């Protein structure tokens with residue numbers, strides 16, 4: 259059975275991504291054409307971490323396609339609290355639902371669980387690691403608002419270490435031509451090495467800086483992110499990083515005329531409310547685009563003809579020597595009794611098969 263999961267955008271080729279974006283565009287223009295497509299189908303939403311947009315936009319997307327939703331958004335009310343293994347839970351839910359969306363704080367858990375699912379499993383965010391459906395939302399937003407996905411200077415600001423939406427979007431933008439990426443963060447919240455390695459493998463020009471104002475006039479897009487409080491070891495560490503980058507209307511006097519400001523949301527205080535009516539502030543529109551994109555992702559993953567030629571998962575190289583132990587404490591390999599270590603080679607590095615951590 260060729261079940262298509264979406265764990266990382268690089269599970270699929272750029273042609274496949276463009277197919278998803280094109281379908282999202284058609285859905286946006288003619289939503290009624292799709293309103294009965296998934297009649298009698300069910301989506302299973304399994305959210306083990308808080309979510310508003312991802313969970314509700316998937317529900318909204320599925321209902322707009324004519325289907326119904328079931329789900330869990332608090333593991334306390336599932337048999338996980340009785341000690342059931344998460345892989346058994348996935349196997350069972352895949353008997354009830356036709357497609358599953360899963361969010362969890364453990365990195366690599368969606369990759370691991372996808373191996374136990376009889377239906378497509380979508381990563382709705384795994385810890386600090388990846389968030390592929392937000393990336394398709396972001397790419398679609400950029401395409402709709404800028405008319406292109408190449409020749410863009412994009413600034414990312416905030417918590418670039420822990421922000422999974424940034425990690426996935428950087429991978430996405432690195433695969434389109436001539437994009438320049440600027441990373442604005444403190445020293446301790448810089449983007450992870452494995453993302454830098456990915457950009458280098460695609461010859462992407464990028465810079466890491468600490469001041470937001472200095473680059474504003476060169477940016478086509480500024481992607482703001484919140485400081486991810488829940489990923490810090492202590493409140494004290496978080497408070498040291500909080501409020502360092504705040505975008506307000508005054509700062510925007512320095513910006514390019516047609517700068518677009520994006521944010522995956524939730525916003526805490528990194529964008530002041532006076533920015534909301536700025537002409538380039540598109541973060542709420544971005545949330546709306548997310549429904550069309552998720553409708554397109556669902557349709558494609560449930561279509562047996564999608565991506566048959568370019569199904570990247572088949573091409574992953576697993577090392578044929580003893581796998582190295584992953585040192586990421588929140589990797590699934592360190593948080594599950596029988597998920598053993600697996601190593602893959604990517605861009606010349608040995609990396610964890612599940613969380614992409616570079617292994618040394």
Ligand code: NCD
Nearest residue numbers: 311312383423484522523524
């Ligand atoms: C993000 C997430 O959960 O990673 N939100 C979202 O899905 N739109 C961003 C965040 O929590 O900061």
